[in-house]
Amino acid sequence: MIRDRGSSLRNDFADRTARVHEKRNHSGRWVRVTRSGGSLHDLRGHNLNDRTRSLEINRDGCG
Secondary structure: OOOOOOOOEEOOOOOOEEEEEEEHHHEEEEEEEOOOOOEEOOHHHHOOOOOOOEEEEEOOOOO
């Protein structure tokens, strides 16, 4: 569980995209990280630093 502590995001899944969401159950504002090695080192620029509540991993590139 993330519980408002996320400050960065890294995706090590080769064939999936990852999204962190502002609210539970994958709702609210979100930001996506692309496949295999994509990362965001600072979520402040997306106004989500220490404000994320859920994580979603998708198989498609659209995420």
